[in-house]
Amino acid sequence: xxxxxxxxxxxxxxxxxxxxxxxxxxxxxxxxxxxxxxxxxxxxxxxxxxxxxxxxxxxxxxxxxxxxxxxxxxxxxxxxxxxxxxxxxxxxxxxxxxxxxxxxxxxxxxxxxxxxxxxxxxxxxxxxxxxxxxxxxxxxxxxxxxxxxxxxxxxxxxxxxxxxxxxxxxxxxxxxxxxxxxxxxxxxxxxxxxxxxxxxxxxxxxxxxxxxxxxxxxxxxxxxxxxxxxxxxxxxxxxxxxxxxxxxxxxxxxxxxxxxxxxxxxxxxxxxxxxxxxxxxxxxxxxxxxxxxxxx
Numbered sequence: 354x355x356x357x358x359x360x361x362x363x364x365x366x367x368x369x370x371x372x373x374x375x376x377x378x379x380x381x382x383x384x385x386x387x388x389x390x391x392x393x394x395x396x397x398x399x400x401x402x403x404x405x406x407x408x409x410x411x412x413x414x415x416x417x418x419x420x421x422x423x424x425x426x427x428x429x430x431x432x433x434x435x436x437x438x439x440x441x442x443x444x445x446x447x448x449x450x451x452x453x454x455x456x457x458x459x460x461x462x463x464x465x466x467x468x469x470x471x472x473x474x475x476x477x478x479x480x481x482x483x484x485x486x487x488x489x490x491x492x493x494x495x496x497x498x499x500x501x502x503x504x505x506x507x508x509x510x511x512x513x514x515x516x517x518x519x520x521x522x523x524x525x526x527x528x529x530x531x532x533x534x535x536x537x538x539x540x541x542x543x544x545x546x547x548x549x550x551x552x553x554x555x556x557x558x559x560x561x562x563x564x565x566x567x568x569x570x571x572x573x574x575x576x577x578x579x580x581x582x583x584x585x586x587x588x589x590x591x592x593x594x595x596x597x598x599x600x601x602x603x604x605x606x607x608x609x610x611x612x613x614x615x616x617x618x619x620x621x622x623x624x625x626x627x628x629x630x631x632x633x634x635x636x637x638x639x640x641x642x643x644x645x646x647x648x649x
Contacts, residue, residue: 373402375409382448384411394448411452417444417509420459424515425467427474429482436517437470441497442510450505458504462497466511469496479518486513 376399377383383395387407402408420443424436441462445451455461473492474482482489490511498508518526 438515447505454504
């Protein structure tokens with residue numbers, strides 16, 4: 354009879370030891386109470402508690418949590434009711450405070466988030482709310498992190514996921530954006546016409562400048578050509594005179610050439626009077642001819 358009782362006792366002791374042995378995995382923690390009071394916090398590893406004296410009051414994950422709260426109705430500064438959907442990223446940093454700091458920490462954080470978002474949006478108008486998400490996120494994270502510090506919770510990030518204005522406001526905003534796009538389109542078209550007219554005027558201006566420069570260059574080249582032609586004629590004349598001098602032509606030859614030039618000029622269509630440079634010699638010549646006629 355003693356052997357079965359001993360076996361039963363050993364079995365009961367073994368079951369009690371196994372029931373009071375715990376292996377805490379990574380990223381988890383356990384709160385141990387001894388006779389109803391806080392005793393210690395078990396971190397990762399192997400642990401044994403005293404039977405009937407110690408108990409595990411709470412076991413929690415130390416990983417970062419993502420808490421997606423349902424949309425909340427919020428009234429802006431200009432009395433527009435909008436629906437805001439927020440996401441809070443938090444992490445348990447102190448298991449003891451998380452266990453004893455507040456009843457139902459997740460529910461408390463949800464309500465704290467709702468009241469905080471109402472206070473922040475109540476100070477902003479609708480347009481500011483739609484364009485200031487970063488400001489809202491920063492303010493909410495700062496306020497929530499400070500408020501949840503006594504609860505052993507660290508708020509790492511807060512994101513405003515959706516902002517839904519009323520349908521009438523959305524339609525008005527769409528009309529406003531459509532009008533703004535049409536206005537920008539008209540401005541762009543006007544700017545295009547303006548740039549086109551400016552470029553066309555600049556083109557005409559450049560064409561006139563180039564044409565004037567071409568005419569100027571043509572006139573310069575023409576004047577240079579005429580000057581060179583005159584210079585060549587003068588050079589030819591000078592060379593002719595020089596050749597006559599070198600040939601030793603006497604005065605009679607020069608007079609003969611003068612008479613030939615006089616004869617050529619007298620054949621012109623216009624009425625001209627040409628007086629030779631040696632008019633006195635011609636008068637003497639005529640007087641001699643007259644004396645000869647009288648003698649005959």
